[in-house]
Amino acid sequence: MVFSISWVLKQRWFLWLLLIINVGGTIYGYIWYEGQLSRTPNHFLIFVPDSPTASLFFCFVLVAFLLGKNWGLFESLALITLYKYGIWAVVMNILTLLVTGYLPWEGYMLMASHLAMAIQGILYAPFYRIKWWHFVVAGVWTLHNDVIDYVYMMYPVYHSISMYVKEIGYFTFWLSISALFLTYYLCFAKRRLQWSIKN
Structure with missing residues (x-):
């Protein structure tokens, strides 16, 4: 099963499909x-636009794969x-549902797309070629973004749960830390696969 998934992930048609979807989602x-x-x-x-910037980063990853390259940063x-903003959006929409008792269809769409x-x-983590300096720069970017969001109050606005902004900020910080640990585990601690795009 793992081999089958790995095979599909490397197909050019699948990379193009993901690129089209991610470009559309980013826009x-x-x-x-x-x-x-x-x-x-x-x-x-x-x-400020956390999720679309995350998917924009992945668009560059997919372009690099299509070119037979790895852009580690x-x-x-x-x-x-x-991972961070995907999980964050799911949790925020669930919190909105719990607080208000209602979630519009867009909320369910956002949960599915962000998951x-x-x-x-x-x-795609097994195919990444992340170096330590890539990891450090990305970590600084991520934690700095938390400061901008919850110290300078530039966080994504969810009016119905704005009364919990301090708790959300605390949760977001630890979500960032978990994202860093996950990246370390997947890209440094585990064996990485050889990237080879199939025609």
Whole structure:
């Protein structure tokens, strides 16, 4: 089963399919943030649209794979942020449902798409070629983003659960730490597979 999944992940048609899906999701994500971005100071703009930036990182990973290359910094950024914001969005939508007793269909769509984000980043981890400096830079980016979100209050706005912003910030910090540990385990502690794209 593992071999079968590995075989599918390396097919060019599957890489192209994932790239198209992720490009579409990235564009939709930036549009979703449009209202908040219009109110965001320019020097914080790059740190606000968390999920679409994570999928943008993965788009670069897929382009590199299609070119037969590994871009380790993007691989590290993608794995950490796809897992972090994928799980984060699922938890925030569940929290919204628990607090309000209702979740619109968009919320369920966001949960499914963000869970898929986390899964795709993890599935490709055996093929990443992440070096220590890639890991450090991605880790600094991720933790710095938490500071921007919950010290400078640039976090993604969920009005119905805004009263829990301190608790959400605390949860997000430890989610970042778990993403770093996961990346270390998958890309440094475990044996990595040889990348070879099949026509």
